[in-house]
Amino acid sequence: MATLRLGDTAPDFTQDSSIGTISFHEWLGDSWAILFSHPADYTPVCTTELGATAKLASEFKKRNIKPIALSVDPVDSHKGWISDINETQNTEVNFPIIADADRKVSELYDLIHPNASTTATVRSVFIIDPKKKIRLTLTYPASTGRNFNEILRVIDSLQLTEYHSVATPANWQDGDDVVIVPSITDPEVLKQKFPKGYKAVKPYLRLTPQPNK
């Protein structure tokens, strides 16, 4: 399987999960998705990651995002581990965990990196938009838990820049100033698109208040 790249269609699949069989594209419907893999059930870092994701449920809902996790462990293992996550992380896991025991999805999404581990999936994340296009990929090693607030931040940026002619600068957080895309230079268009005005630090670096605030 070739590496999945930004703009590619997220591969569809039908696979067992902690909430029953899922046909991915159908399950996704008109939502965004965060598909994320973890090395194995009943492991400490993964337990905190799934707990952190569960605690962000209302933030995901606000943004029309469905999280879905994956490891190569079977459904019974997922179900037992979810009880542990709920108990130890003081939350309720209400998103599915794909049971990829036959590695069908892992192969489609290239989630086993043999030089890291021949059996466990890496910590990858795919942000997928409602048109089923891949909008972000990242891969962390097993030893490093991911920052799920950063994933929310990227989704805020993707959802903002989809509808406004802006991009978000380094360390941007929702509500901060944004940059105007370089392709917009016509003064009339600038006035119409950015009625709050903008500051040209350099001709190519123009800051403006976040348009949808």
Ligand code: BEZ
């Ligand atoms: C963990 O999730 O804690 C973990 C999994 C595989 C290797 C190291 C840590």
